[in-house]
Structures are given as C-alpha cells and as structure tokens.
Amino acid sequence: QSALTQPRSVSGSPGQSVTISCTGTSSNVGGYNYVSWYQQHPGKVPKLIIYDVNKRPSGVPDRFSGSKSGNTASLTISGLQAEDEADYYCCSYAGSYTFGVFGTGTQVTVL
Amino acid sequence: EVQLVESGGGLVQPGGSLRLSCAASGFNFNNSWMHWVRQAPGKGLVWVSRINIEGTSTSYADSVKGRFTISRDNAKNTLYLQMNSLRAEDTAVYYCARNRHKENYFDYWGQGTLVTVSS
Numbered sequence: 001q002s003a004l005t006q007p008r009s010v011s012g013s014p015g016q017s018v019t020i021s022c023t024g025t026s027s028n029v030g031g032y033n034y035v036s037w038y039q040q041h042p043g044k045v046p047k048l049i050i051y052d053v054n055k056r057p058s059g060v061p062d063r064f065s066g067s068k069s070g071n072t073a074s075l076t077i078s079g080l081q082a083e084d085e086a087d088y089y090c091c092s093y094a095g096s097y098t099f100g101v102f103g104t105g106t107q108v109t110v111l
Numbered sequence: 112e113v114q115l116v117e118s119g120g121g122l123v124q125p126g127g128s129l130r131l132s133c134a135a136s137g138f139n140f141n142n143s144w145m146h147w148v149r150q151a152p153g154k155g156l157v158w159v160s161r162i163n164i165e166g167t168s169t170s171y172a173d174s175v176k177g178r179f180t181i182s183r184d185n186a187k188n189t190l191y192l193q194m195n196s197l198r199a200e201d202t203a204v205y206y207c208a209r210n211r212h213k214e215n216y217f218d219y220w221g222q223g224t225l226v227t228v229s230s
Contacts, residue, residue, distance in 0.1 A: 003155070034215035034216070038217070045221070045222055046156060046206070047220075051214075052215070052216070057218065089155060091158075093215040096170075097170045098170065099146070099161045099170065099215075100161075100215075100217070101158065102148075103155070
C-alpha cells in the first residue's frame with residue numbers, strides 16, 4: 001500500500017486555524033471510518049490525538065478535530081498555540097492484513 | 112503506568128540479523144494486538160508488522176516480508192521482531208505500539224530503538 005498523501009507543511013499564526021488533509025483511496029481512507037492522527041514533537045514518541053475519524057482521547061484539547069469526506073480525511077487545529085508546532089501523521093485502517101497505512105506527514109509551524 | 116520498552120537495536124552490517132524486544136507493562140497485553148512501526152532518520156512513520164492476541168496471525172509490509180518475523184510471548188508480556196537479511200534502507204527507529212482488541216488505532220507507543228545497518 002502506498003502512503004497516504006499529506007501536505008509537506010502548513011503554518012499559521014497563534015490563534016488561527018490550520019487544516020491538514022490526508023488523501024488515500026477507497027481501500028483505506030474511503031473504505032473505513034478508522035482514520036487516526038498522531039502528533040510527534042522532534043525527538044519524541046508519536047501521540048494519538050484523533051481516532052475513528054473524529055474522536056479525541058481523554059486529555060487531548062478540543063482544539064483538535066477530525067473529519068472525513070470520501071477518500072480524504074482532515075485534521076483541524078483551531079486556536080493554534082506554540083506547543084502545537086510538531087509533525088502530524090494520519091493513519092488509516094486498510095484491512096485485516098495491512099492494518100495501517102500512514103500518511104507522509106505534515107510539519108506544522110506556528111509563526 | 113503503561114510502559115512499552117524496546118531493546119535490541121544497534122549497529123549491524125548489511126545482510127546481518129538483529130532481534131528486537133518490546134517489554135509491556137501496565138495494561139492487558141493479552142487483550143492487545145501488537146505492532147512494529149519504524150521511522151527512518153528525518154522521514155515519516157511506516158507500519159512494519161502486526162500480530163494478533165494469540166500470536167497465530169501475523170502480517171507484514173511488503174518491504175520486509177520474508178525477512179522479518181514478528182512474535183510474542185504472552186507469559187512474558189513481550190513482543191519480538193526478528194530481522195534477517197538487513198539492508199541499509201532498514202535503518203530506522205523501531206517503535207512497538209499496540210491497538211486494543213477491536214480498535215483500529217495505536218494508543219500506546221514505546222520510546223523506540225534505533226537500528227543502523229551499515230558497513
């Protein structure tokens with residue numbers, strides 16, 4: 001399976017909103033409501049921030065939200081904060097064999 | 112406290128072998144599917160392999176199929192990855208991660224172990 005496609009980078013000023021897209025196919029993103037998003041700060045372990053397209057784990061601020069339309073999922077960060085500067089990866093379930101396909105990753109910069 | 116602690120990484124020559132371990136604690140290992148995910152230096156996350164709860168079903172990314180073997184010991188709460196015929200492109204930080212039974216996301220991750228394949 002090929003990696004899901006994400007923009008290489010997005011940026012925004014504090015308080016603004018940014019949206020990261022994640023484009024796959026009907027075999028992954030479009031075929032299941034099992035898209036998850038991970039935040040990774042430099043040198044750190046990935047952290048789950050969204051699962052099942054739009055659900056937030058306990059402790060994740062509601063500034064993070066997810067959605068999906070067709071073969072494209074999106075992560076929106078509202079009210080951007082300095083600590084949101086990190087790399088973000090989407091991941092989609094792709095069947096019981098492959099299980100998970102990650103996106104190419106997006107670097108979020110807070111201006 | 113949930114912990115996934117990887118070990119076994121290091122420097123190995125092309126064509127060599129290495130066995131990674133991931134010791135789990137603080138959660139029900141016996142209700143968890145386990146995975147290996149890798150990240151080459153400066154690159155993105157790539158799913159490598161997964162194993163079901165009983166250890167009876169496994170799957171692999173095409174890039175490692177036939178060279179890597181995932182296994183688990185539920186009595187020891189430990190996950191393994193046997194890596195053979197290693198190539199330079201296998202150089203990466205290897206993370207173990209889990210998904211809870213019937214869920215489809217990785218909620219716990221280890222801190223990672225670096226594997227470097229170089230002569």
